[in-house]
Amino acid sequence: MSFALAISGGPHLGASLLPAEGLTKFGRSRGADFLLPADRFLSPVHFSIQRQGDEFRILDAGSRNGTQVNGVNLDEAKALAEGDRIFAGRSIFQVLRASPTPPLAPGLVPLAKQPAAHAADLAAIAKRACLVLETEPGNLFAILDAARDAAVVDLLEASRAQWRSLYEGERAAELRVVAPYLVSLTSDPAMLEKVIRFGWGRGLAVFISTGVPFEQLRSHLRQLLIATTPAGEKRVFRFYDPRVLPVYLKASSPMELSKFFGSIVAFLMEDESPEFLVSFRRGAEGLKREVAELKEDGDT
Structure with a gap:
């Protein structure tokens, strides 16, 4: 047959x-x-x-x-x-x-x-990252790290998207130019492309796919901001840094992953090379890592 x-x-x-x-x-x-x-x-x-x-x-x-x-x-x-x-x-x-x-x-x-691919630079790679992220189900958010570039605040203030610091009150004001900011990429369809063009390849964004609304997600993320060391000390946890998050996730137990993910479906970010987009999800056998290649044949 x-x-x-x-x-x-x-x-x-x-x-x-x-x-x-x-x-x-x-x-x-x-x-x-x-x-x-x-x-x-x-x-x-x-x-x-x-x-x-x-x-x-x-x-x-x-x-x-x-x-x-x-x-x-x-x-x-x-x-x-x-x-x-x-x-x-x-x-x-x-x-x-x-x-x-x-x-x-x-x-x-x-x-x-198959026609040969056109030569492309980082801008073209970033555009492909945008296309991959658009396929994520549910609500799409990003955490932008103003400590990597204070212009993050200007980008957010000029947008129509829903956004807010992960810090509260006076702390949010004091750390305005270095804080992590949660922004909804679903509330403003043009915002995803703006964020990608602004920050792809610069290590200042982690993307999140989830089924919950803005405030519920922000509340969960705020609980992750402070970590306790083995010595019992409280430290700020820069989980929103794409260089830090993969290391933490790979070292976490299933119970720790369950608590960390909560209602989050996936964390997505640039890999060590911006030519790749990496995503982390919880699978039946633990953490599931997937890589999407963004570079085409013929790219420079």
Whole structure:
């Protein structure tokens, strides 16, 4: 029996294809035989399918975010059967019995037919970061660190977005030019692009996806501002620093993660290189880290 892959979730929803005899590589850029360029959580080559007659075997290609079949991480080659579901990046593939001529959706084309990407600078990379963040469900917020650039305050004051310092009262006034500020990116549709253009690559923003409203989120974040050291001392915790947060999350226990996340779905930020966007979520097996590549082939 011959199988086809139908994309049942993700940016290329609705596409379907029939893997050719031999090895077919799937990914988002050069090196892949079939491209899914809109899914930035895919690696350049994410997984491959080896076809021998009517037998199909799938193997992860050392991807950053991993490949799952029916919810189980793929650690070695696995034979595919009708009804299997493949999870890679933000895309979901359904294994179906093949029709004689499965369609190939626009935007999912062999590499030889894919136009070369235009050279791009940090501004283009930041624009792609904006596109990834726009796909987050629920309400999107950012914590902006005025201690990294006092112009954060000017940016907020000139906006129509809902925003407020994480400090209260006199403390908020005293630390006005160095405080962390919570801003709703849902309340002003133009604000996300402004924040990205202003701060991407400068380590001054952490983005948050959640289902709760502004004040409820702010109340939770305020509880995280002060941490107690092993010696019992109270210290300001700069969890909103994209250099600090990943280190803390990776070192936290499941109980600590549950308390820290609260109703937060995901923390998102630039990686050590601004060419990558990293997100942290709570998964069934603990902390789940995903990386989205923002640089295209041909970028300078």
